[in-house]
Amino acid sequence: MEILVQPNPETASALAAAAIAKAIYEKPTTVLGLATGSTPLALYRELIRLHRDEGLDFSKVRTFNLDEYLGLSPDHPASYSHFMRVNFFAHVNLNPQRTHIPSGLVSQETIPAHCEHYEEEIAQAGGIDIQILGIGSDGHIGFNEPSSSLTSRTRIKTLTERTRLDNSAHFVNPDDVPHHVITMGIGTIMEARKIFLLAFGENKATAVAGAAEGPITASLPASILQMHRHAHFYIDPLAASKLTRLAYYEWVLAHKPAWQRDDIAAR
Numbered sequence: 001m002e003i004l005v006q007p008n009p010e011t012a013s014a015l016a017a018a019a020i021a022k023a024i025y026e027k028p029t030t031v032l033g034l035a036t037g038s039t040p041l042a043l044y045r046e047l048i049r050l051h052r053d054e055g056l057d058f059s060k061v062r063t064f065n066l067d068e069y070l071g072l073s074p075d076h077p078a079s080y081s082h083f084m085r086v087n088f089f090a091h092v093n094l095n096p097q098r099t100h101i102p103s104g105l106v107s108q109e110t111i112p113a114h115c116e117h118y119e120e121e122i123a124q125a126g127g128i129d130i131q132i133l134g135i136g137s138d139g140h141i142g143f144n145e146p147s148s149s150l151t152s153r154t155r156i157k158t159l160t161e162r163t164r165l166d167n168s169a170h171f172v173n174p175d176d177v178p179h180h181v182i183t184m185g186i187g188t189i190m191e192a193r194k195i196f197l198l199a200f201g202e203n204k205a206t207a208v209a210g211a212a213e214g215p216i217t218a219s220l221p222a223s224i225l226q227m228h229r230h231a232h233f234y235i236d237p238l239a240a241s242k243l244t245r246l247a248y249y250e251w252v253l254a255h256k257p258a259w260q261r262d263d264i265a266a267r
């Protein structure tokens, strides 16, 4: 794992965006796994800026989002479909036919087929090159709540009350937060070639410490990232504040050999 502690969320997001831009310059058909929530907003802003000011071309890029609330239409202001349009898709030259988000309107009987189809679409696209992740305060990734199978695939999940509460700010009434979601599984996420996890703020410090340094356990789903060969954590000092090996991660970053510093040099 690479733990990149940056001075603030903006510099951390810019670093992740530079690495994504580099991947797209090298492979214009890059497949991105996308996340929602407040965490990746600065990353999307920076990717939009790179598109506008530096001509970063998304026309051949394909995207797959992690998850969606069941019961919300794509036009619902709290749906992840709406979130992606407003915060990213509308501002870059992504072909809408190359963007994929699980449907929140799929009927109960067709959920398994819908999830299987989503997995097939990812496979047909050649798999995900870079998966962007946030992290829940309880260590969930996507909507894979604690106790999720570490080899799970895209499926329906029931949210914990804590996650419903954490996400309630996006809804008019906290009771409006759906109980059910469709989410890529942990096994699905782990097949991405690279994983960029972003986490900012004190509220994420316990989850980040568990993910990077705790035991691998379904009780903290992000801890499975320790088994990934290319997991990079872009975090700020507050999210890093409970890491016991922080000094070592900073030492590694300061002494990163030039041949490994492409993403930093690309800024």
Ligand code: GLP
Binding pocket: 035, 036, 037, 038, 039, 040, 066, 067, 133, 134, 135, 136, 137, 141, 142, 143, 163, 167
């Ligand atoms: C939701 C999303 C996750 C996200 C998490 C954290 O649960 N499904 O993908 O990482 O919220 O959200 P935030 O970035 O707003 O803290």
